[in-house]
Structure formats: C-alpha cells, structure tokens
Amino acid sequence: MEVNGRLPFRSPQLHKCSAQAPAAGAQYTDMDFYAGLLGLAMNTRIGAFALDVTGSYADIDGLDTLKGQSYRLTYSKMLEATNTSLNVAAYRFSTEDYLSLNDAASLQDSIHHEEYGNRSYDSNAELYADYQRTKNQIQVSLNQPLNVNGDEYGSLYISGTWQDYWNDSSSTSDYSVGYNNSFAYGSYSVSVQRTYNETGEKDDSVYLNVSIPFSIFNKDSAQSGGFNNVNMSLRTDLKGGTSFNSTASGNSINSEVSYSVSASSSGGNYGNLNQVSGYSSWNSPYGPLGVSASFGDDNSKQYSASYNGGMVVHSGGVVFTSGSIGETDSLALVKASGATGARLGYGQSRINSSGYGIMPYMSAYRENRVSLDISTLEADVEIKNTSAVAVPRNGSVVLVNFETDEGRSLVLELQRSDNGFIPLGADVLNEKNESIGTVGQAGQAYVRGVEDKGALRVVWGSDGSSSCTVHYQIPENAKKAGLTTILSNQQCQM
Secondary structure, X not given: OXXXXXXXOXXXXXXXXXXXXXXXXXXXXXXXXXXXXXXXXXXXXXXXXXXXXXXEEEOOOOOOOEEEEEEEEEEEEEEOOOOEEEEEXXXXXXXXXXXXXXXXXXXXXXXXXXXXXXXEOOOHXXXXXXXXXXXXXXXXXXXXXXXXXOEEEEEEEEEEEEEEEOOEEEEEEEEXXXXXXXXXXXXXXXXXXXXXXXXXXXXXXXXXXXXXXXXXXXXXXXXXXXXXXXXXXXXXXXXXXXXXXXXEEEEOOOOOEEEEEEEEEEEHHHOOEEEEEEEXXXXXXXXXXXXXXXXEOOOOEEEEEEEOOEXXXXXXXXXXXXXXXXXXXXXXXXXXXXXXXXEEOOOOOEOOOOOEEEEEEEOOOOOEEEEEEHHHOOOOXXXXXXXXXXXXXXXXXXXXXXXXXXXXXXXXXXXXXXOOOOOOOOXXXXXXXXXXXXXXXXXXXXXXXXXXXXXXXXXXXXXXOOEEEEEEEOOOOOEEEOOEEEEEEEEEEO
C-alpha cells in the first residue's frame, strides 16, 4: 500500500508585490520508505524564488538504513515586455544516501534480483556502491513567443539539464531547441536534441511532429463519430537512423467508444521494421474494455485485451462497477427500483436491470452528492427525488435508496361528453377509488400506475354532476412523449 501526500512545489503567479507561500508534504510506502518535504516560495520584484528540503529514510534489504536530504532552489521569471518566460532555473543537491521513491523501489528490485545494469553482484553493498545516485542537478528552461506587430509566429523554447553522480566522476547532460506553430490545417513542431552519456558520447536527434484535426474539413459542428485527427512524427539521428509514425484516432458520438489505427516504419540505426497496429476501447457500464493488435513485416504478431472493473456482492445480487475497487475506496450502493439505465452522476455507472448501481470514488468522511440522470432512463418509472447526500467511512459501502413508482404513465387528452369544461386540478381516480393523477391545462390528465386498458373517473366536486368517466385502451402504436404514452380525443362520459 502506498500513501502519497507529497505536494509538487510550484512558484506562485508573478505580481509586482511580494508574497510568501509555504509547502509541506509526505510520502510513505509499505516497503519501509519515508520522505518528508518542507519548502517556502517567495515572490519578489525580480522574480519568484523557492527553496525546499526533502528528507528520505529507506530500510533496504541487506543494507544499513539509508538516510539523506535533497535541497532544491528554483527561480522563475516572466519578462512582460517580451513575454519571455524563464519557466524554471533549478539547482538541486542531494546527499550521498538520499533516495527518491523511484530510486528506493528500483534499488530494492535490483537487490532482489542481485543484478544492476546487466551486471551481477556478490553482495548488496557492492551493488549499492555502483548504484547511480544523483549528486548535483541543474535545469534551465526558456520559452519565447514570437509576436511581431500583433501577429503571432509560434513560439521558441530552449531547455537543458546537467547532472553528476555520487558513484561516478562522470556526468550526463541533454540540451534541446524547439519551435512550434500552427498552420491552416493544424499545428507542427520541430526540435533538435543532443545528449551526452557518462562516457561523453553524444547522441543527436531531430524530431518533426504534425497534427491535423479533421474538424477543419467538416463545416458541420456536429461530431461525425469518425476519425477526429491524425498525428505524424518523424525522428532521425542524422546518421542514417530514421523512424516514422502516423496515428489516426477518433471516438463515437457519445464518446463511449474510442479507437485508433497506427502505422510505423524504422530503418538504419533504429532497425528495419514496418508495423501496423490498431486499438479500441469501450467505456462500458461494467468497466473499461480494451482490445489491440499489431502486425510487423518480421512476421511478428501481438494481440491483447484488457478489462478494468470491480463488483459488489450484496443482499440484492451483484453489481459491476465501471472501475477497479481498492480496499480503502468508499462507495455508494444506489438502489432505484425499476430505474434501469439511469446514469449515476457524471460518470459511466448506471442503474442495472435489478435496480442497483455503484457510485465509485467517493470522499470518505465528507458529504458526497449522489444524483440520478433521468434523461438516460430506459423504463417508464417515476423517481421521487433525484439527489441525495451520503457520508461514507473510509473503505465502506453505503446504501442510498431512491424511492420510485414503477407504474405505467399516461397522458389523456380529455373531452367531456356534454362539451363542458373539466376544471384544472381535478382528481383522476382508478377503479379502486385511489387518486393516481390530476388534470392539467386544456383537459390533459397525467396519471401513473395504469393498465393497458380500463376505466378512470375524473372528479372535481362533491355532487354527482361534478364527475365523469373515461374508458381507455392503449394501442400498440400509441404516440409517446419520451417514455410516456399519449392518448388523444378521450371522451369522458358524464
């Protein structure tokens, strides 16, 4: 189990006035790793400064307890005159036994397999001596929009990273320069990257990316449900190695189904291989379902299928959820008898044919609003209230019951046999003398809980002349408004 409460540190938005903002966070995992962070950000007239300190504690199998600290100083500045953004200028120093969460997990895995960097070791101490741990790190990023006389010409960015290590006198670095802009049919970006490894060997790469949304060719604002866009990327190492990838993706009109088709080709130093692949996913009421397949000209074939979901077993049966369930997750078991198809909140969960559904991802010990979207109802049912509040405990399942009336609804357009007027608000009684509806404007009576045929009595007074009786029968091809049947020209006999 992992509990991660670490707060990523960000400099506040720049203003001309000074401001301070503290930060704190913590990390814990069940592999005996702990980390805590304290930091402070200050906004000044010359830019925003931030300082944070992270302390780590790791109990790794076969090694002494590893404790260390990492200190980071960052600076950011926006030059308003030119819109130049110095996004981050950061310096980090880490002590010899400082480990990040990723470092600790990787080290534990290497010790478990007694292998690191494709090399075997006779002892854990020997492996740890070779384990790469950052000592100093410097990061710089600069972004410059290109605006001339109010016209935009894209943006240019420059970034660089340099770092060295405790267990090695060498260092690594990478630098990149890029440009991105839009054109009549989409957008594109070009970047050049150079990387130096521990031995000083350099690796150069040039990237070109083009993205074209198909919506520019469709003047109709309505989504067609076909492919939405195509992305193309080209990479070369300037030494004969090239790779090309093209992907077209899209989704259904209701976004429940998404799909993509890709084609790739590589040659030279990247190996000679051509591939075609496809992927599709469906956000079903029972959880996301995905399938994929790929084929290469080296006779390679790959197929995969995935499902991510869960279920709750209760006295009323079994309910499947649209996502996985953890032991600490708080859920609401929603009961709405007969309300098949009603959506829970804004997610994909719905009421099933048994009248139950699951509302996942609720906040423990807080008020959570549970709502039903009746626009997706598949049955003719009345829901007395479409919203409720639940306060679950951590890892609990709470029952939320929505009262429903599953009787069939009907609108009768009534006409008195004597051509008289039926008053607004007149009661409609069934054969058991039970009130099942009222008369609205223009003699339209809305009732619920009726059979396919029968007799109803309309009453608007206490004397015998203040009532009439209508005999109705619902044909197979009856007109409907949504899920409610409408019967026109129904004579109410005085």
